[in-house]
Amino acid sequence: xxxxxxxxxxxxxxxxxxxxxxxxxxxxxxxxxxxxxxxxxxxxxxxxxxxxxxxxxxxxxxxxxxxxxxxxxxxxxxxxxxxxxxxxxxxxxxxxxxxxxxxxxxxxxxxxxxxxxxxxxxxxxxxxxxxxxxxxxxxxxxxxxxxxxxxxxxxxxxxxxxxxxxxxxxxxxxxxxxxxxxxxxxxxxxxxxxxxxxxxxxxxxxxxxxxxxxxxxxxxxxxxxxxxxxxxxxxxxxxxxxxxxxxxxxxxxxxxxxxxxxxxxxxxxxxxxxxxxxxxxxxxxxxxxxxxxxxxxxxxxxxxxxxxxxxxxxxxxxxxxxxxxxxxxxxxxxxxxxxxxxxxxxxxxxxxxxxxxxxxxxxxxxxxxxxxxxxxxxxxxxxxxxxxxxxxxxxxxxxxxxxxxxxxxxxxxxxxxxx
Amino acid sequence: xxxxxxxxxxxxxxxxxxxxxxxxxxxxxxxxxxxxxxxxxxxxxxxxxxxxxxxxxxxxxxxxxxxxxxxxxxxxxxxxxxxxxxxxxxxxxxxxxxxxxxxxxxxxxxxxxxxxxxxxxxxxxxxxxxxxxxxxxxxxxxxxxxxxxxxxxxxxxxxxxxxxxxxxxxxxxxxxxxxxxxxxxxxxxxxxxxxxxxxxxxxxxxxxxxxxxxxxxxx
Numbered sequence: 001x002x003x004x005x006x007x008x009x010x011x012x013x014x015x016x017x018x019x020x021x022x023x024x025x026x027x028x029x030x031x032x033x034x035x036x037x038x039x040x041x042x043x044x045x046x047x048x049x050x051x052x053x054x055x056x057x058x059x060x061x062x063x064x065x066x067x068x069x070x071x072x073x074x075x076x077x078x079x080x081x082x083x084x085x086x087x088x089x090x091x092x093x094x095x096x097x098x099x100x101x102x103x104x105x106x107x108x109x110x111x112x113x114x115x116x117x118x119x120x121x122x123x124x125x126x127x128x129x130x131x132x133x134x135x136x137x138x139x140x141x142x143x144x145x146x147x148x149x150x151x152x153x154x155x156x157x158x159x160x161x162x163x164x165x166x167x168x169x170x171x172x173x174x175x176x177x178x179x180x181x182x183x184x185x186x187x188x189x190x191x192x193x194x195x196x197x198x199x200x201x202x203x204x205x206x207x208x209x210x211x212x213x214x215x216x217x218x219x220x221x222x223x224x225x226x227x228x229x230x231x232x233x234x235x236x237x238x239x240x241x242x243x244x245x246x247x248x249x250x251x252x253x254x255x256x257x258x259x260x261x262x263x264x265x266x267x268x269x270x271x272x273x274x275x276x277x278x279x280x281x282x283x284x285x286x287x288x289x290x291x292x293x294x295x296x297x298x299x300x301x302x303x304x305x306x307x308x309x310x311x312x313x314x315x316x317x318x319x320x321x322x323x324x325x326x327x328x329x330x331x332x333x334x335x336x337x338x339x340x341x342x343x344x345x346x347x348x349x350x351x352x353x354x355x356x357x358x359x360x361x362x363x364x365x366x367x368x369x370x371x372x373x374x375x376x377x378x379x380x381x382x383x384x385x386x387x388x389x390x391x392x393x394x395x396x397x398x399x400x401x402x403x404x405x406x407x408x409x410x411x412x413x414x415x416x417x418x419x
Numbered sequence: 420x421x422x423x424x425x426x427x428x429x430x431x432x433x434x435x436x437x438x439x440x441x442x443x444x445x446x447x448x449x450x451x452x453x454x455x456x457x458x459x460x461x462x463x464x465x466x467x468x469x470x471x472x473x474x475x476x477x478x479x480x481x482x483x484x485x486x487x488x489x490x491x492x493x494x495x496x497x498x499x500x501x502x503x504x505x506x507x508x509x510x511x512x513x514x515x516x517x518x519x520x521x522x523x524x525x526x527x528x529x530x531x532x533x534x535x536x537x538x539x540x541x542x543x544x545x546x547x548x549x550x551x552x553x554x555x556x557x558x559x560x561x562x563x564x565x566x567x568x569x570x571x572x573x574x575x576x577x578x579x580x581x582x583x584x585x586x587x588x589x590x591x592x593x594x595x596x597x598x599x600x601x602x603x604x605x606x607x608x609x610x611x612x613x614x615x616x617x618x619x620x621x622x623x624x625x626x627x628x629x630x631x632x633x634x635x636x637x638x
Contacts, residue, residue: 003525007511014513309509311476313526313570314498413477416505417467 004323011299012327025292026335032285033339033392038346039277040384045377047270053191054259059120059220061233062262066253068215075219078243084223084232087119090216092206097161098199099178100150107146107197109160111206120222130154130185141185141200156183162209179209190375233258278387285392289399292331296324296403307407308415321408328400336392347378421488423577423610424450424473428482431468442468444633445482450578453608455601457621459638460630466614469630470580473612474501487577498527502571502579504600506586508563510555516566517542517551523573541569545599561592568600578610585617597623
């Protein structure tokens with residue numbers, strides 16, 4: 001081992017006093033890395049969770065129009081032929097009034113084709129009670145909070161009123177009767193808004209309720225794993241433009257949109273928040289670097305005569321500089337490693353930690369309402385990890401480089417004469 | 420045999436405010452292998468300055484120093500050619516006595532089994548074999564200077580420059596250190612330039628010189 005590496009390591013923990021000061025520097029770097037890792041991972045988790053949830057509930061791409069799509073089968077044939085598309089499923093959705101006993105709610109009712117939907121969205125994995133297989137034209141699946149709000153459970157019969165029925169209002173020969181549906185399932189996605197205000201019926205039921213005939217509101221599209229969603233979306237849009245008027249009846253505003261585009265505002269906000277938080281939390285690492293630098297400057301001043309001795313023993317200026325700079329590097333490496341360990345452990349137990357804190361402070365419900373998730377999501381991307389590690393190491397190295405330059409610039413003769 | 424060191428017409432100036440002080444005014448010195456020379460002089464007479472020039476830690480304003488005929492002694496070669504002993508020992512407090520001696524070898528080019536063996540021999544030679552694992556703070560002044568002497572000899576240098584090595588020691592310990600230093604230099608044919616205020620120590624060298632008013636004269 002070169003002498004400057006050996007001595008740099010020795011000087012970091014040679015005495016309890018040195019070990020203490022080194023420890024403070026290491027912990028301050030670790031604290032910065034820890035905070036950066038946890039905050040960026042949780043923000044990344046929100047972003048990823050939203051994306052995952054959108055893909056799980058609405059497919060990778062949604063094709064919608066300004067009017068009802070009258071011939072979904074033809075549209076499906078056209079879309080399914082686009083390279084990269086694995087499957088598509090028609091849907092129709094709209095607000096309805098659901099009445100159970102004397103408790104009304106106003107959810108979005110989603111009409112799906114049970115035979116096709118599983119190829120596009122894994123709805124079964126959100127079913128908590130009952131089964132998706134039991135869904136027929138006389139039944140409904142409610143979201144968990146909505147079911148709890150009205151007190152409905154499996155087997156409950158709910159009345160569903162749709163806005164389309166209002167068109168029959170006032171006709172003497174017609175009475176407005178609700179559609180009675182039996183609850184055959186309860187689902188929970190984990191997103192407060194969706195779990196509070198969504199219900200699922202078959203596409204036929206929804207078409208009846210909204211007087212759609214055989215029309216639908218759109219298609220949900222699943223693409224092959226690894227394919228660029230935006231590229232496939234663009235390909236679909238080109239195909240739709242070509243097919244309309246030829247193999248497809250023209251529909252105004254027929255347009256495919258990827259999940260990324262439909263959540264663009266949210267994703268942009270998360271990116272901005274991440275950038276701001278990175279900038280703010282990097283200040284912690286900068287402070288740690290200043291702490292390390294001041295520690296090493298004091299060391300250089302204290303070791304002035306030894307620096308003269310090293311020169312007398314044959315050390316070059318570069319080696320003397322390396323001896324002090326490496327101490328900053330080692331503090332950075334150990335601090336970063338420690339910060340990553342703290343960070344990953346905190347992320348692993350994040351939900352337990354949040355529950356523990358909320359148990360004392362209260363507000364579990366408020367947390368879910370504000371953040372929409374019952375569990376705190378986390379996702380550490382490679383780029384975030386690289387940003388954190390590189391920033392911490394570069395700042396720590398710079399913190400060591402300045403005292404190192406001071407040491408290297410010392411005149412050996414003056415250093416040896418230093419009192 | 421050629422001289423280990425030759426210095427010709429060394430001059431050195433220092434600026435002090437508006438004044439220029441000429442500390443060395445043409446110093447000539449030659450040292451043969453194994454030869455010992457003592458240099459005495461008043462405080463501030465330029466003894467340490469002269470040693471720094473002889474160790475190539477500083478450059479003369481005029482004149483030149485040659486080490487075995489070579490005018491350039493780079494940092495790396497200095498570590499192997501010259502061993503230095505200082506008044507204040509300058510041991511690295513984070514290293515044990517053994518590691519302090521070995522540090523000279525580390526800086527001089529790396530360590531191996533041979534340098535570890537030599538460290539043990541030097542510890543034995545300076546009478547500290549049992550105290551090699553002790554740190555400078557656990558050693559007496561005399562013991563620290565013995566470690567410094569062993570460190571100076573570690574790389575088998577051709578020249579030892581000792582700058583008042585007994586200045587911080589009591590008389591008896593100082594005598595022991597000088598005996599040790601001169602004995603080891605003699606047995607290893609290492610040239611020695613000893614700067615001292617002590618007349619008795621100076622008299623033990625083969626040649627005694629006086630640095631007075633910037634010029635080196637025989638005593």
